[in-house]
Amino acid sequence: MKIVRIGVSPDPDDAFMVCALAAGKVTIPGVGVELVFEDLESLNRRARDAEFEVTAVSFATYLLIADRYRLMDAGAAMGTTAGPILVAREPIPTAALEDRVVAIPGKHTTAALLLRLYVGDPPLIEVAFDRIAGVVLEGQADVGLLIHEGPITHAKLGLTNVLDLGEAWRRDTGLPLPLGVNVMRRDLGDELHRNLSQGLRDSIAWAHDHVDEALDYAMQYGRGMDRETCRRFVFTFVNDHALTLGGGGRAAIERLVEMARAKGLIAENPPIDPI
Numbered sequence: 001m002k003i004v005r006i007g008v009s010p011d012p013d014d015a016f017m018v019c020a021l022a023a024g025k026v027t028i029p030g031v032g033v034e035l036v037f038e039d040l041e042s043l044n045r046r047a048r049d050a051e052f053e054v055t056a057v058s059f060a061t062y063l064l065i066a067d068r069y070r071l072m073d074a075g076a077a078m079g080t081t082a083g084p085i086l087v088a089r090e091p092i093p094t095a096a097l098e099d100r101v102v103a104i105p106g107k108h109t110t111a112a113l114l115l116r117l118y119v120g121d122p123p124l125i126e127v128a129f130d131r132i133a134g135v136v137l138e139g140q141a142d143v144g145l146l147i148h149e150g151p152i153t154h155a156k157l158g159l160t161n162v163l164d165l166g167e168a169w170r171r172d173t174g175l176p177l178p179l180g181v182n183v184m185r186r187d188l189g190d191e192l193h194r195n196l197s198q199g200l201r202d203s204i205a206w207a208h209d210h211v212d213e214a215l216d217y218a219m220q221y222g223r224g225m226d227r228e229t230c231r232r233f234v235f236t237f238v239n240d241h242a243l244t245l246g247g248g249g250r251a252a253i254e255r256l257v258e259m260a261r262a263k264g265l266i267a268e269n270p271p272i273d274p275i
Contacts, residue, residue: 001030001031001032002030002031002032002192003031003032003033003034004028004031004032004033004034004053004054004188004196005034005036005051005052005053005054006018006021006033006034006035006036006052006053006054006055007036007038007043007046007047007051007052007054007055007056007057008035008036008037008038008055008056009037009038009039009040009043009056009180010037010038010039010221011040011148011149011221012149012218012219012221012222012225012230012233012234013077013218013233013234013236013237013238014056014077014180014221015037015217015218015220015221016207016214016215016217016218016234016238017075017200017203017204017207017238017242018035018200018203019203019206019207019213019214019217019218020202020203020206020207020210020214021033021035021199021200021203022035022217023217025203025206025210026199026202026203026206027199028195028196028198028199029195030195031192031195031196031199033199036052037221039128039129040056040057040058040105040106040109040129040180041058041105041106041108041109041128041129043055043056043057044057044058044061044106044108044109047061047065047069047183048061048064048065050065050068050069050185052185053184053185053188054072054182054183054184054185054196055069055182055183056075056180056181056182057069057180057181057182057183058106058108058109058110058111058179058180058181059110059113059178059179059180059181059253059256060108060109060110060112060113061108061109062181062183062270063257063260063266063270064108065183066270066271067186067270068185068186068187069183069184069185069186070183070184070185070186070193070271070273070274070275071181071182071183071245071253071272071273071274071275072181072182072183072184072193072196072197072200072274072275073197073201073244073245073274073275074182074197074198074200074201074204074242074243074244075181075182075200075201075204075242076178076180076181076182076241076242076245076249077179077180077181077237077242078176078177078178078179078237078239078241078242078245078249078252079166079169079176079177079179079236079237080170080176080177080239080241081166081236082151082152082166082236082237083111083114083151083164083165083166083167083169083170083177083179084110084111084114084115084145084146084147084151084165084166084179085145085146085150085151085154085161085163085164085165085166086102086115086119086143086144086145086146086161086162086163086164086165087133087136087143087144087146087150087154087159087160087161087162088100088136088142088143088144088159088160088162089136089137089139089158089159089160090160091160091162092142092143092162094119094162094163097119097120097122097143097162097163098119098120098121098122099122100122100123100142100143101122101123101124101125101141101142101143102115102119102122102123102124102125102141102142102143102144102145103124103125103126103127103132103135103136103140103141103143103144103145104124104125104126104127104132104145105126105127105128105129105132105145105147106126106129107124107126109147110177110178110179110180110256111145111147111165111179112124112145113256113260113265114165114168114169114177115145115165116263116265117259117260117263117265118163118165118168119163122143125140125141127141129146129147129148129150130148130223132144132145132146132150133146133150133154133157133159136159137157137158137159143162144159147179148233149223149225149229149233151164151166152229152232152233152236153225153229173252173255175248175251175252175255176241176248176249176252177252177256178249178252178253178256179237180237182200184196184197190275193275194275197275201243201244204238204242204243205243207238208238215227215230215231215234218230218234245274250272250274253272254272257269257270257272
């Protein structure tokens with residue numbers, strides 16, 4: 001039996017999707033699964049060294065590793081109603097944001113790519129995603145780039161939304177926003193690629209059929225969220241595009257690649273060949 005290590009972001013939505021794999025409710029023929037939970041930016045870094053056979057990454061990181069990894073059709077976090085936001089202690093005009101110090105969760109997150117597309121090249125400091133709100137409140141940065149549950153919970157902390165990047169993307173494109181994707185090492189081959197994608201798809205379907213059990217598992221990674229907030233967060237991102245990218249998901253990926261290329265942020269278009 002081949003052991004496949006899967007890098008998983010310790011977030012409720014990702015945990016919800018892999019719950020059935022973790023519990024053995026879904027298995028993949030001929031494959032033993034080892035789930036490794038690590039912060040997304042850590043997974044982004046490890047993917048650049050091709051450490052895991054399968055891993056969650058920011059879509060922006062896929063642009064750097066597409067020669068070694070292939071997109072998985074299942075498991076994508078596509079923002080249809082939410083996305084990264086920029087917050088501050090008080091309102092700041094959009095035109096002034098490029099001159100303000102921005103705390104970001106990592107240079108190769110999709111959120112950071114969107115920041116460069118919509119704001120430009122402001123001075124940056126990199127901070128663990130769950131510390132960004134505090135860094136802004138303490139005045140160590142003027143603006144914070146919030147991901148994961150941050151866009152849902154920021155108002156309770158007294159922070160002001162100064163630019164909703166997800167909303168800007170949807171306004172300009174009419175498409176879902178490719179935030180996170182799962183990728184498989186290309187050296188695994190097509191047959192294993194298909195089996196792995198189907199395994200994750202089956203795990204997601206199981207979670208939808210056993211919501212309470214899957215939410216119980218996801219709550220372990222809820223970072224203090226109450227159950228209703230956790231449920232809201234999970235179903236914000238575990239939407240129809242999580243089962244399969246579909247035409248809309250693929251079009252969104254291609255549009256984001258085109259925009260990054262037009263801005264000179266990537267040198268060439270990566271292969272878009274999900275399976």
